[in-house]
Amino acid sequence: MELRDTPEQARFREEVRSWLRANLPEGRGTPAHPEPDAAEERVAFAKAWQRKLYDGGWAGLDWPIEAGGRGASVTESVIFHEEYARARAPDVILLSVGIHLVGPTLVAHGTRAQKERHLARILAGEELWCQGFSEPGAGSDLASLRTRGELRGHEIVVTGQKIWTSFAQHADWCLLVVRTDPEAARHAGLSMLLVDMRSPGISIQPLREMTGEAWFNQVFFDEVGVPRENLVGELHGGWDVVITTLSFERGSSAQHARLESELELLVDLARRTPRGDGVAADDPLVRQKLAQFETELMILRMSAYRSAAALERTGIPGPEGSTLKLAWSELDQRMKDAAVEILGPAGLVPRGNAAAVDDGHWCHELLWSRAATIYAGTSEVQRNIIARRVLGMPR
Ligand SMILES: Cc1cc2nc3c(=O)[nH]c(=O)nc-3n(C[C@H](O)[C@H](O)[C@H](O)COP(=O)(O)OP(=O)(O)OC[C@H]3O[C@@H](n4cnc5c(N)ncnc54)[C@H](O)[C@@H]3O)c2cc1C
Known part of the structure; x- marks a missing residue:
């Protein structure tokens, strides 16, 4: 790999710099001027900033063009992140599950309808997502998860508990992994679902972290009906989707x-x-x-x-x-x-x-x-x- 920018990459770097110079919110996102204290204000701030990135053509930089991204190369994406960090631009961590995990997962495994429904909204900061993977008895050993998904007609009915679910209390949607075949071998009986967080039967209890903030939560599902078309990938084939999500996360x-x-x-x-x-x-x-x-x-x-x-x-x-x-x-x-x-x-x-x-x-x-x-x-x-x-x- 060439360690210095090519002339084209240098031009791209300058484009990023000058856009950030012109658009960075006054004093916001820097340690001396932290983002707002109140959670609701932080959500509104993150969404507004993401919208600005979207309108400027910087959201989903490395997503494919047909998915609404810019189709930038990996190197261009690294250049963008370097300039973004140098400028101390705001950390949109609240939207990171959607942008960095759910979007790329849907690009890889989503149906056409799922992509049309969610990708542009994720990039524009209109949808806030959470990741429902960990459970009280399943963290590092995720395949031992027990939240059930029962097939009933056109629905998969979810019952169980997730934990450490970041931003669930603000989320519109959840990327949720459940066990749909309890008889199958551990990795074989899982399915991935897109769950509307306003569905009846979901209750959320925030957990306070040692920083004093309460970003992650316990989420309880009590007979939550999820339409079958919200299944991502194959029924019982959720482990493949999990691996994709984790590879983007790491x-x-x-x-x-x-x-x-x-x-x-x-x-x-x-x-x-x-x-x-x-x-x-x-x-x-x-x-x-x-x-x-x-x-x-x-x-x-x-x-x-x-x-x-x-x-x-x-x-x-x-x-x-x-x-x-x-x-x-x-x-x-x-x-x-x-x-x-x-x-x-x-x-x-x-x-x-x-x-x-x-x-x-x-x-x-x-x-x-x-x-x-x-x-x-x-x-x-x-x-x-x-x-x-x-x-x-x-x-
Ligand atoms: C800030 C924060 C945000 C998070 N957000 C989310 C989220 O949004 N959604 C979500 O689903 N989860 C989330 N998590 C949960 C996170 O994914 C889990 O905490 C993590 O996977 C570890 O699982 P665990 O906490 O159950 O610990 P365990 O898996 O119980 O591990 C306990 C200890 O045992 C060690 N250990 C476990 N297995 C092995 C092994 N095979 N070999 C050696 N050592 C081992 C671990 O390293 C650890 O030290 C979040 C966690 C944090 C801290």
């Missing part, structure tokens, strides 16, 4: 860009935090740590480029996405640990307190970064995948 190749932008903030923090007669950045141990992060980020960037080049050749995110996920999530945590080490106890004061530094940004990030080694497959699970599917080690 294959994200631009986390290096987000962390590079955060390292700039960390260096700035070290330069302005008083330590003795000077600042924290004078301390050789702090400097060494920052240099270590910079080195690891360069390695992460090169690995992301290598993975992007492979994806461009094959069209399918491979198991090596697990190495990237493992590397960025653990580096993310060490960077947030370092920020709080630089700040000392003040780094642990949460937002809303007079003593909080940068309005509690570092405290929030320290706590939130713990989730990164759990969601989209824990670090232990990623190591298993690397051992078996990348390195070919025996079980």
Whole structure:
């Protein structure tokens, strides 16, 4: 892979930069100006920003043109994410399940009617989605899930419980995996459904996270009727669809860009935090740590480029996405640990307190970064995948 931009890619990069310069919401989405506090306001903000990206032609950049995307190459997509992170553009995490998981899954497995019904709405930020995979007894071992889907006439009737369902309380739709054949072998009896979250029989209980926010939820299904046409892929063939969704969830190749932008903030923090007669950045141990992060980020960037080049050749995110996920999530945590080490106890004061530094940004990030080694497959699970599917080690 060529590491410098070709003239065409440089033009594309400049196009992204100038659009962001002209359209970024005033002060929003940056650590100094966090997104709104109230959940409803954040939903409205995310939808409005996504609409702007859509109107500007930046939504679904790497989706195929016939699916409403721009058909950009993997490299162009990486360039977009690099510039997006450099500009500290808003994080539309609330819409990420639809854009990064459900959309690509429907492109791969959806019926024509499902694509027509949902894809454009997802890209325009009109539909908010959640992912109903995990259950109290099924996380890493997802195939042991027990939520039932019973075939009754033209409906599949769902009963059971999901947990850790991010954004369910705001979601319009859920990508839900259920067991439709309890007699079949574990992986063989599952089916994937598109469920309207306003269907009768669904109840949602938000769970408060240690950051103080309540983004994920328990979701209970009590005889919820789902039309048969909302089945994605084959009946009892849901595991194939699950694998597609998970490969998109783990294959994200631009986390290096987000962390590079955060390292700039960390260096700035070290330069302005008083330590003795000077600042924290004078301390050789702090400097060494920052240099270590910079080195690891360069390695992460090169690995992301290598993975992007492979994806461009094959069209399918491979198991090596697990190495990237493992590397960025653990580096993310060490960077947030370092920020709080630089700040000392003040780094642990949460937002809303007079003593909080940068309005509690570092405290929030320290706590939130713990989730990164759990969601989209824990670090232990990623190591298993690397051992078996990348390195070919025996079980
Ligand atoms: C912030 C956040 C958002 C989330 N959002 C969603 C969502 O929207 N939808 C959704 O469906 N789920 C969501 N999840 C759930 C997430 O997918 C699960 O937490 C994850 O898959 C782990 O499952 P578990 O919590 O049941 O832990 P378990 O699978 O019970 O694991 C417990 C511990 O055992 C280890 N372990 C398990 N199996 C093995 C093994 N084979 N080898 C070695 N170690 C092992 C794990 O690494 C972990 O340390 C979210 C999680 C978080 C933290």
